[in-house]
Amino acid sequence: MKKLTTAVLALALAFLPATGLMAASVYKVGGIFSSTGRASFLGDPEKKTMEMMVEKINASGGIDGHMLEAMIYDSEGDPAKAVSAVNKLIHKDKVLAIIGPSTTPTTLAIVNFVERAQVPLISCAAGVKITSPVKPWVFKTAQSDLLAVAAVYQHIKAAGIKKIGIITVANSFGESGKNQLLNQAKDFGLEVVQAESFGAKDTDTTAQLTKIKSAAPQAIVCWGTNPGPAVVAKNVKQLKIDIPLYQSHGVASPKFIELAGDAAEGIILPTGKILVTGLLDGSDVQKKILESYQADYSAKYKGNVSGFGGYAYDAVNILANALKGTGGDKGKIRDNLEATQNHIGATGEFNFSGKDHNGLSPEAFVMVEIKDGTWKLIK
Amino acid sequence: MDNNSKQIRIEHSLFICAVLGLGLFTENTYYLQIMTFIGINTLLALGLNMLMGYAGQVSLGHAAFYGIGAYTTAILSGTYGISPWLALVCAVGCAVFIALVVGLPTLRLSGYYLGMGTLGFGMIVNILFREWSSVTGGASGFVGIPVLEAGPVSFMSGRNYFFLVWGVVFGAILICRRILSSRMGRALRSIHDGENAALAVGVNTHFLKLQIFMFSAALGAIAGFLYAHFVLFISPGSFGFMVSVKMVTMVVIGGMASVWGALLGASLLTLLPEVLHGFAEYEMIIFGLILMVVMIFMPQGLTRGFLDIYEVSRKKRHRGKQT
Amino acid sequence: MQEIIQYLFSGLTTGAIYAVIAVGLSMLYSSTELINFAHGEFVMVGAMAMVTLWVQLALPLPLAMAGTIALGCCLGLLFERFAIRTARNPQPIVLVIITVGASIFLRGVGMILWGKDPFSVPSFSIHESIEILGAALLPQSIWIMVAALALAGGIHFFLKQTLTGKAMVACAVNQKAAWLTGIPSEKMAVLAFAISTGCGAIAGIFIAPITMSSYDMGTILGLKGFCAAMIGGLGSLWGAFAGGILLGVLESLGAGLISSGLKDAIAFILLLLILYIRPGGLFSAKEAKRF
Numbered sequence: 001m002k003k004l005t006t007a008v009l010a011l012a013l014a015f016l017p018a019t020g021l022m023a024a025s026v027y028k029v030g031g032i033f034s035s036t037g038r039a040s041f042l043g044d045p046e047k048k049t050m051e052m053m054v055e056k057i058n059a060s061g062g063i064d065g066h067m068l069e070a071m072i073y074d075s076e077g078d079p080a081k082a083v084s085a086v087n088k089l090i091h092k093d094k095v096l097a098i099i100g101p102s103t104t105p106t107t108l109a110i111v112n113f114v115e116r117a118q119v120p121l122i123s124c125a126a127g128v129k130i131t132s133p134v135k136p137w138v139f140k141t142a143q144s145d146l147l148a149v150a151a152v153y154q155h156i157k158a159a160g161i162k163k164i165g166i167i168t169v170a171n172s173f174g175e176s177g178k179n180q181l182l183n184q185a186k187d188f189g190l191e192v193v194q195a196e197s198f199g200a201k202d203t204d205t206t207a208q209l210t211k212i213k214s215a216a217p218q219a220i221v222c223w224g225t226n227p228g229p230a231v232v233a234k235n236v237k238q239l240k241i242d243i244p245l246y247q248s249h250g251v252a253s254p255k256f257i258e259l260a261g262d263a264a265e266g267i268i269l270p271t272g273k274i275l276v277t278g279l280l281d282g283s284d285v286q287k288k289i290l291e292s293y294q295a296d297y298s299a300k301y302k303g304n305v306s307g308f309g310g311y312a313y314d315a316v317n318i319l320a321n322a323l324k325g326t327g328g329d330k331g332k333i334r335d336n337l338e339a340t341q342n343h344i345g346a347t348g349e350f351n352f353s354g355k356d357h358n359g360l361s362p363e364a365f366v367m368v369e370i371k372d373g374t375w376k377l378i379k
Numbered sequence: 380m381d382n383n384s385k386q387i388r389i390e391h392s393l394f395i396c397a398v399l400g401l402g403l404f405t406e407n408t409y410y411l412q413i414m415t416f417i418g419i420n421t422l423l424a425l426g427l428n429m430l431m432g433y434a435g436q437v438s439l440g441h442a443a444f445y446g447i448g449a450y451t452t453a454i455l456s457g458t459y460g461i462s463p464w465l466a467l468v469c470a471v472g473c474a475v476f477i478a479l480v481v482g483l484p485t486l487r488l489s490g491y492y493l494g495m496g497t498l499g500f501g502m503i504v505n506i507l508f509r510e511w512s513s514v515t516g517g518a519s520g521f522v523g524i525p526v527l528e529a530g531p532v533s534f535m536s537g538r539n540y541f542f543l544v545w546g547v548v549f550g551a552i553l554i555c556r557r558i559l560s561s562r563m564g565r566a567l568r569s570i571h572d573g574e575n576a577a578l579a580v581g582v583n584t585h586f587l588k589l590q591i592f593m594f595s596a597a598l599g600a601i602a603g604f605l606y607a608h609f610v611l612f613i614s615p616g617s618f619g620f621m622v623s624v625k626m627v628t629m630v631v632i633g634g635m636a637s638v639w640g641a642l643l644g645a646s647l648l649t650l651l652p653e654v655l656h657g658f659a660e661y662e663m664i665i666f667g668l669i670l671m672v673v674m675i676f677m678p679q680g681l682t683r684g685f686l687d688i689y690e691v692s693r694k695k696r697h698r699g700k701q702t
Numbered sequence: 703m704q705e706i707i708q709y710l711f712s713g714l715t716t717g718a719i720y721a722v723i724a725v726g727l728s729m730l731y732s733s734t735e736l737i738n739f740a741h742g743e744f745v746m747v748g749a750m751a752m753v754t755l756w757v758q759l760a761l762p763l764p765l766a767m768a769g770t771i772a773l774g775c776c777l778g779l780l781f782e783r784f785a786i787r788t789a790r791n792p793q794p795i796v797l798v799i800i801t802v803g804a805s806i807f808l809r810g811v812g813m814i815l816w817g818k819d820p821f822s823v824p825s826f827s828i829h830e831s832i833e834i835l836g837a838a839l840l841p842q843s844i845w846i847m848v849a850a851l852a853l854a855g856g857i858h859f860f861l862k863q864t865l866t867g868k869a870m871v872a873c874a875v876n877q878k879a880a881w882l883t884g885i886p887s888e889k890m891a892v893l894a895f896a897i898s899t900g901c902g903a904i905a906g907i908f909i910a911p912i913t914m915s916s917y918d919m920g921t922i923l924g925l926k927g928f929c930a931a932m933i934g935g936l937g938s939l940w941g942a943f944a945g946g947i948l949l950g951v952l953e954s955l956g957a958g959l960i961s962s963g964l965k966d967a968i969a970f971i972l973l974l975l976i977l978y979i980r981p982g983g984l985f986s987a988k989e990a991k992r993f
Contacts (some may be wrong), residue, residue, distance in 0.1 A: 003655065032830055035660075036660065036662070036663070036813065036818065038918070040818035041818060041819060042732075044818060056731075073656060074656070074662075077616070077660075078616060078617070078618055079610070079612065079613075079614055080416075080610070080617055081521070081615060081652065083610050084413065084416065084652075087408065087412045087413075088409050088653075088656075090408075090409070091407055091408040091409035091410075092407060092409040092410075104519055104520075105519060105520045105612075105616060106517075108519070108522055108612050108614075109520070109610055109612045109614070111612070112610075112611045112612065116535070125746070127519060129519065129522065133618075136739070161684045170509060170518060170612070170963065171518045172512070172518045172519040172520070174518075175517050175518045175519055176519055184900050191804050196957075196962045197962050197963050198962060198965070199922070199965065199966055201918075201919060201921075201922050201923075202965075203715075203716060203719060203912055203913040203914075204712055204716045204912070204954075205708050205714075206708065206712035206715070206838070206952075207708075207712045207954040207955075207958040207962070207965075208955040208957055208958075208962045210705050210708040210709060210712070210958060211705065211957075211958050211962070214704075214705050226819075226820055226914075227820035227914030227916065230820075230822070230914060231913075231914060233511040237839050238830075238840060239708070239890070240829040240831075240838065258822060259820060259821075259822045260822075261822060261824075274649065286478055298626075314990060335542070383801070397745060398863065431795070437794075437795055437798075475833050481917055484978045485974075485978075488981060491737055491794065491936070492981050494798070495928070495932055495973060495977060496973075496977045497846070498925075498930070498970075498973075499970040499971070499973040499974045500969040500970075500974065502925070502966070502967070503970050503971060503974075506964065506966050506967040506970075507967075510963040510964060510967075524962060537777055539942030573781070575720060620921075624802055628802075631795065631799050632795070660813070660814060661810065661814070662810070663806055663807070663813060664807055664810030664811060664814070665810075666803075666806055666807075667803045667804065667805070667806035667807025667808070667809070667810055668803070668807055668812070669801065669803075670799065670800075670803030670806065670807075671785055671803035671804060671807065672802050674787060674789070674796050674799045674800045674803060675788050675789045675800060676788075678789065678793065678796040679945055
């Protein structure tokens with residue numbers, strides 16, 4: 001009897017330090033998202049996705065036996081808050097890597113801090129300035145507006161249209177889109193006859209649209225995020241402007257159709273494949289991942305996935321892969337990130353390199369048209 | 380008079396000790412950076428305090444000067460490569476000039492009208508930051524602000540910048556105190572107590588108000604300069620209406636007409652969002668509630684409010700002793 | 703020429719929105735000399751309540767409207783009772799900060815209750831725009847203008863013709879004297895608030911079909927409504943109406959003829975001009991304060 005108890009005690013003591021070691025070595029990962037504020041339609045699904053993925057990874061044993069711990073802060077879409085959040089993550093929480101932020105200004109505000117502290121950052125924001133020029137520690141998973149505009153222009157050119165009018169929201173997303181639209185027009189043989197802007201919360205854009213109409217374009221491109229573009233769509237119908245209306249991937253969500261109602265009919269836009277998972281061909285490389293993401297997300301949160309949440313989904317997965325075998329060394333994590341190849345994600349197929357920290361190609365976008373209140377894949 | 384200056388000297392020594400102590404012994408860069416932000420906000424609050432507390436003028440657009448300071452130095456030192464220290468002089472000069480131009484017609488107004496005028500001014504400047512994108516970088520912000528350097532010292536690390544900012548704050552406090560104890564200070568207080576009476580005695584109220592407006596604009600611009608070279612990125616969103624509101628809140632909650640009130644207000648309003656981080660979704664509700672509750676029950680600000688509570692409890696104890 | 707007519711109509715649409723918001727704001731000022739910075743948030747409450755009652759719960763329109771207005775008035779009542787009356791030192795700056803705090807509070811509540819997404823509300827009548835002189839006008843804008851006029855007219859009638867209304871005016875003119883004649887000034891203040899926030903809710907009801915309603919729609923609308931009220935003359939109901947229409951039209955013309963980027967700036971430039979040239983507003987005597 002005595003021998004048995006000693007044996008049991010000895011075994012327990014032998015395991016104790018081992019469990020102690022495992023419990024102590026948690027991989028801390030930071031997240032900064034604009035879960036409240038103007039860009040909450042971006043940050044909210046991103047935050048939820050990250051929490052869900054971390055839970056999932058931990059449930060299947062973590063990374064190399066290390067559990068993940070996510071410390072997520074709200075930037076409220078405010079660059080100053082993002083700065084204080086990133087400082088907290090780097091110096092107080094001592095995270096190994098950071099995912100987010102959700103918008104371009106908040107990302108640009110913290111870039112210097114992560115570079116200085118040498119902490120890998122995977123942003124979920126669209127601005128092309130984030131990864132161009134390439135900064136060693138900064139990556140991003142959202143498609144850049146450069147690709148989105150190219151996709152739209154490709155379609156416009158194929159339709160034989162030469163003159164377009166553009167109307168953009170007066171925030172960083174719309175402004176960045178406007179720059180791309182103006183810069184790339186010549187490459188596709190297009191002429192921008194009129195460029196107008198409107199405020200994110202404007203209730204009426206008929207004045208701007210009237211001005212565009214009088215310049216006689218053959219199509220209108222609207223670049224913004226909800227709800228502004230829905231107002232534009234409605235106004236276009238009210239003014240009976242009978243030319244094609246293109247939108248950006250910023251409205252690639254069911255919410256847009258809900259807001260614009262009948263006015264959404266016939267609108268063409270680029271989107272990540274996540275929006276039309278059901279319509280994808282069985283042979284599409286992304287279909288399985290997208291279905292799995294949709295299943296997990298709706299099981300936990302009872303809602304639909306969005307392209308925006310997809311950015312966080314990809315960021316977490318890419319980071320999880322990059323963490324393997326690094327033992328928590330930030331430099332190794334960074335190198336692994338940069339070496340990521342053929343990663344099939346919700347947003348597209350990622351191929352990072354020393355020169356490309358966005359990793360996506362034009363295939364990340366498909367063109368859709370809104371017909372009968374739902375999406376239809378078009379070539 | 381002697382007691383007063385002795386008290387002032389004690390206050391200043393305490394302040395210097397606190398700054399030195401916190402600066403040298405805080406290891407964690409995160410806390411250093413929070414305190415640096417508190418310092419920058421204190422500068423904003425100090426300037427506005429002089430304007431609101433002593434000269435009795437409401438300004439709901441002061442973030443404009445904060446932004447003017449930040450953008451001037453960003454453009455001059457970032458785009459044109461001019462030395463940041465020279466850019467600082469330009470930033471302050473710019474803000475003071477604009478304050479003069481705007482203040483001349485606006486400070487003739489009173490009460491709500493002045494508040495609305497400054498609000499309008501603030502909004503227009505903010506829209507300008509956003510629309511003049513070729514120069515300011517537009518809504519996406521201005522990237523590439525250089526780091527401050529003074530000879531061998533680079534103001535990049537948390538500790539260096541902490542001392543820079545708090546050094547400036549101390550200087551500002553000294554200047555404010557000097558103004559207040561001078562003839563100008565007495566004239567200011569007379570305006571606050573009763574503008575018509577002051578006019579009757581021969582105080583040039585309009586000119587005085589203008590000078591204080593320009594001074595508070597200068598402090599705002601310096602704060603903007605320090606912010607720009609700290610974060611190395613600025614965008615119009617950081618200088619909008621809500622920021623002006625936040626500045627006014629700092630002054631009012633800390634206590635108007637009190638230099639330490641500015642420090643208290645700035646500290647509270649910088650720390651509060653950090654503390655409320657855990658409440659994420661409820662942060663706005665809690666912030667609004669705190670604002671309302673403090674203003675309803677302690678309208679003179681927390682410094683006065685707490686002092687009042689202390690006085691009342693002391694009197695009670697005294698009375699208790701006597702019977 | 704064609705375009706200018708369209709700009710005018712667009713201006714009337716936005717102008718009607720500003721007008722209906724400005725009327726409630728001006729009304730409060732004329733009764734209590736208080737500027738309620740949270741007025742925009744009451745408009746938001748009105749719009750969002752319509753989303754819940756009319757769209758999501760599918761109540762009949764008159765019932766939904768009544769419910770929304772009741773909600774707006776109740777909130778105003780609570781606001782006055784707990785926030786304004788209990789204030790120890792009702793200096794203007796203090797009251798301003800209190801209303802600012804209230805607006806932040808209401809926005810936070812709105813975010814929790816209704817979420818962060820925007821919502822769309824169908825128009826009250828036909829959806830198609832009416833074509834006049836080759837330019838399109840939304841029927842909903844006509845509804846809004848009717849509502850604004852009705853509000854201004856109704857309040858005007860109330861204040862000038864009914865006993866309670868006259869009592870309210872008396873309180874605004876001189877509170878002590880009114881109290882001496884037996885007017886319960888506290889009840890008057892509560893009533894003034896309830897009416898004002900009720901007006902805000904009504905504004906929200908009528909503008910919801912045009913704007914996209916979200917928890918943060920109140921801020922910029924409140925500010926523009928403000929500018930409109932000041933342009934027309936704080937305290938003057940008809941001034942508020944006219945100021946709103948004028949602001950909307952000038953904004954639209956400015957966007958169309960000059961530049962759309964500066965559209966927002968137009969409201970504030972006008973505000974500054976009015977303050978410098980004619981601080982009493984366009985439709986009142988130079989120094990005047992009410993009506």
